[in-house]
Amino acid sequence: MTYTATGKLPPQTDHAAQALDLAAENQALRARMAYLLEQAERNHSIMTRHQAFDLDIVGAGNFPELVGTIFRVLPIISELDSVTLTLIDEDADIRHVMAKLDVVFEDFPDLIFAEDLDALGFDLGRRNAYSAAPKPLLGMYDPLRHARPFPNAPAGLQSVALVPLLRNRRIIGSLNLGSCDPTRFTPSLGTDFIEHMASIIAICLENVISNEMLKYIGLTDSLTGVYNRRYIDRRLLEEIARARRQSYPISFMYIDIDHFKRVNDTVGHGGGDEVLREVAGRIKNELRASDALARFGGEEFVVLLIDANLDSAAFVAERIRASVAGNMITLSPELQLSVTVSIGVACLNPGEAEGDAEVIARAWIARADELLYEAKESGRNRVVSVSGKAA
Numbered sequence: 386m387t388y389t390a391t392g393k394l395p396p397q398t399d400h401a402a403q404a405l406d407l408a409a410e411n412q413a414l415r416a417r418m419a420y421l422l423e424q425a426e427r428n429h430s431i432m433t434r435h436q437a438f439d440l441d442i443v444g445a446g447n448f449p450e451l452v453g454t455i456f457r458v459l460p461i462i463s464e465l466d467s468v469t470l471t472l473i474d475e476d477a478d479i480r481h482v483m484a485k486l487d488v489v490f491e492d493f494p495d496l497i498f499a500e501d502l503d504a505l506g507f508d509l510g511r512r513n514a515y516s517a518a519p520k521p522l523l524g525m526y527d528p529l530r531h532a533r534p535f536p537n538a539p540a541g542l543q544s545v546a547l548v549p550l551l552r553n554r555r556i557i558g559s560l561n562l563g564s565c566d567p568t569r570f571t572p573s574l575g576t577d578f579i580e581h582m583a584s585i586i587a588i589c590l591e592n593v594i595s596n597e598m599l600k601y602i603g604l605t606d607s608l609t610g611v612y613n614r615r616y617i618d619r620r621l622l623e624e625i626a627r628a629r630r631q632s633y634p635i636s637f638m639y640i641d642i643d644h645f646k647r648v649n650d651t652v653g654h655g656g657g658d659e660v661l662r663e664v665a666g667r668i669k670n671e672l673r674a675s676d677a678l679a680r681f682g683g684e685e686f687v688v689l690l691i692d693a694n695l696d697s698a699a700f701v702a703e704r705i706r707a708s709v710a711g712n713m714i715t716l717s718p719e720l721q722l723s724v725t726v727s728i729g730v731a732c733l734n735p736g737e738a739e740g741d742a743e744v745i746a747r748a749w750i751a752r753a754d755e756l757l758y759e760a761k762e763s764g765r766n767r768v769v770s771v772s773g774k775a776a
């Protein structure tokens with residue numbers, strides 16, 4: 386605004402200047418409005434994407450689906466350069482159960498398991514059940530300090546947020562977010578949004594892990610920890626279909642502990658249970674990770690061997706027989722027991738897998754059972770893979 390020597394503007398100049406001021410103010414307001422609108426639209430779009438993400442993770446049917454969705458979708462919708470997940474797994478129960486349910490951990494390189502809370506790096510003070518929940522840690526990325534939450538940090542990572550995953554005040558892990566933008570996660574940033582997101586992820590993780598645990602319990606034999614009959618019945622059908630598609634042989638072993646009634650009579654039912662556990666362990670030691678061992682009931686075990694012809698399955702069976710018979714089972718320093726097993730082995734070659742999988746499975750199990758019977762008849766402590774011929 387320009388002034389005369391008297392300090393007053395001529396009236397017409399006064400009006401023009403005021404109009405100019407108003408126009409500038411108007412323009413600034415419009416620009417501000419446009420900016421706010423753009424922000425509102427961006428926030429709306431982020432909210433919409435996050436709502437879709439929430440629905441996706443709430444609907445995840447199993448553990449791999451859930452963590453897969455988090456790793457795949459969250460970096461995109463939240464415009465992040467790295468997302469990792471740390472889960473507290475003190476006794477490796479989660480890893481054990483997931484491995485049993487065929488989860489392939491190599492598929493999730495950003496899934497980290499920690500043995501204890503300290504490994505998460507939060508300020509926990511002296512925590513008890515009533516302690517306030519720890520706050521997310523936001524700040525600059527430090528390759529040394531953040532080596533555990535970001536084992537595969539992308540080049541140029543600048544700022545990170547470590548967000549505790551809480552269920553009923555219990556810390557079950559942390560959601561770790563990383564950005565190449567140094568201003569993305571600063572200690573002064575509000576954390577309501579990421580805490581809310583972490584709380585939904587924590588609920589979904591807890592649900593899915595509990596469901597997987599239940600599934601595992603339903604598919605395993607509580608005495609020996611190997612699979613149960615229900616699991617093997619289902620797996621047989623899947624493997625018959627796969628063997629048919631991929632044209633490879635699969636083999637089935639029926640294993641029975643010899644004179645187990647005598648074992649029970651000698652060492653009692655508790656001792657018998659211990660023998661069952663030991664035999665299961667010895668069988669397992671001779672198998673590949675892809676083979677499935679189950680207790681069929683009583684003193685009977687079965688093994689499903691993938692991509693194994695009759696000769697190689699009979700070879701593994703012989704190793705199992707020798708491993709059980711080779712060393713006495715120690716029940717106590719004073720009580721050792723010699724135990725043997727008899728084994729029937731039947732193979733399903735690619736051409737034989739055609740037709741109804743259930744009918745094939747039944748006939749195949751029956752065949753292995755007949756061969757087991759021959760092994761028993763011909764003296765026990767032996768493997769029979771071909772009728773009339775003891776190995």
Ligand SMILES: Nc1nc2c(ncn2[C@@H]2O[C@H](COP(=O)(O)OP(=O)(O)OP(=O)(O)O)[C@@H](O)[C@H]2O)c(=O)[nH]1
Pocket residue numbers: 608641642643644645646647649653654655656657658661682683684761765
């Ligand atoms: N300790 C224990 N014993 C079991 C369990 N389930 C079944 N048994 C026992 O396993 C024994 C099986 O005996 P039989 O079927 O007669 O066979 P066997 O004595 O092993 O004789 P062969 O198979 O002919 O060599 C019975 O005594 C059952 O009570 C279990 O979970 N724990």
